[in-house]
Amino acid sequence: MKKLLYILIPLVIVAAIAFKLFSNKQTATERVFHYNKDQNINVMAQKLTKESVQQESAFTGAFVAQKESNLSGELQGKVNAVMVENGDPVRKGQVLVQLDNTMLVWQQKAIEVQIEGLESDLKRYKILVENDAIQGIQLEKTEMALKSASVQHQSLQEQIKKTSIRAPFDGIVTAKMTEVGDFAAPGKPLVQVSNLKDLNLLIQVSEQDLSLFQNGQTVDILVPVINMETTGKVSMVGVKSNPGNSFPVELKVSNSNDLKIKAGFLGEVSISDPSMQNRILIPSSAIVGSDLEPKVYLIKNGKAQLTTISISKRIQNKVLVDSGLQEGDTLVIGGVINVFEGANLTPIF
Known part of the structure; x- marks a missing residue:
């Protein structure tokens, strides 16, 4: 009898364990979610339209006088008289320095x-x-x-x-570099005269932004130090870069009647990129993958279609699309995590 018990008890224990495991497996199977790939997925969607992107590029440069001359004597000799001081206005032909x-x-x-x-x-x-x-x-x-x-x-x-050093044009004495008793010689500057009525603003522009400027183009300019707004006309677009790989662009600017803008003041140029008109802009959340290989889901005939796109830049929480999308396409912008190629989608606009 004992031998029989020794055999039956392990068999009962094994049977009980097997029954429990089977019961647990059945319970787990019942609890697991069985996804139906044919079931429609609700997603947030957007009909794509072209729009104008309001983005301005800013460049900073310094004002210089269009006419500025360092006057020196053509003859050597002692300086007998200096008739002007720094800041004095002068007229064309006026004697500024008299040599012996x-x-x-x-x-x-x-x-x-x-x-x-x-x-x-x-x-x-x-x-x-x-x-x-x-x-x-x-x-x-x-x-x-x-x-x-x-x-x-x-x-x-x-x-x-x-021996009479005269002003070559109307202007202002911006530097007096001699005094009575000095010795003047050819090439030695004595007085600097600048005409501040007409100014040039010289800015440096990268090769990517050089196409924003064309000769004769009018642009907006801000002079921050005096909080003054004015305009300038592009007079020169550089054709050779400097060692920093930027190109010089020169703008002609008319000063105010009271000559508020001084030579050396900084000016800020704001200019809109005409290539940013009629572009497709999409939310960053619609992007699948990285910016190096960006993709999005489009809804074609009710199904998800993974599409490769190229983007040029990010603007806040949106990206500017260069290619891959067309106006009128239906783009998935929300719920992308649940979407896969060929999935049945129900768009919510």
């Missing part, structure tokens, strides 16, 4: 005396030649001497004029 011309003036007077004597001699020689009192060669020599003296006189007049 004493020796030139005395030479001019000596030539004038010589010319006066030669003119008197010429009158006498003409009378004598007419009466055959002297040979004609003497008259010719006097005439040549008079012409030579006249040329010397004109040369001295020009040299004396050059």
Whole structure:
């Protein structure tokens, strides 16, 4: 009897364990969700339309005078007088610096005396030649001497004029670089004159943004330091980059009547990209995968279609699409996690 119990008890235990395991498996099977791939999935969707993207690019540069000249003497000599100070307005032709011309003036007077004597001699020689009192060669020599003296006189007049350093145009003295008693020499700057009525704004533009600028184009400009808004006209678009791989762009700007904009002020140029008109913009949440290989789900005939796209940039929580989508396409923008290729979709707009 005991031997029989020893055999029956393990068999009962094994049978009980097997029954429990079978019962647990059946319960687990009943609890597992069996997905029906033919069942429609509700998703948020959007009909794609083209729109204008309001995006402006900003560039900063410095104002410089269109006309600016560092004046120096063409002759060397001592500075006798400086008639202007920094900030003084000047008119074209106004004398700004006077160099010593004493020796030139005395030479001019000596030539004038010589010319006066030669003119008197010429009158006498003409009378004598007419009466055959002297040979004609003497008259010719006097005439040549008079012409030579006249040329010397004109040369001295020009040299004396050059001792007066004059303003080449209307403007403002922006730098006084000499004082009375200094020695002036050719090429040594004495005074800087700038015309601030007309200015240039020089900015540096990357090769990607260079196409935004065209010669003759009018753009908006802000001068932050004086909170002034104005406009400028593109006068030059660079054709060669600098070592930083940016290109110079120059804009002509008219100053206010009271010359509020000073040379050296910074200016900010704002310009819209015309290529951003009529573009397709989609929510970032619609993207499946990375920006390197972006894909989206479209709804075609009620089914999900995974489509590869290319994007150019992100703008806040949206992306700008370059290719892969067309106006009128139905795009899945919400519930993408439940969608797979070929799934039956019910769009909710």
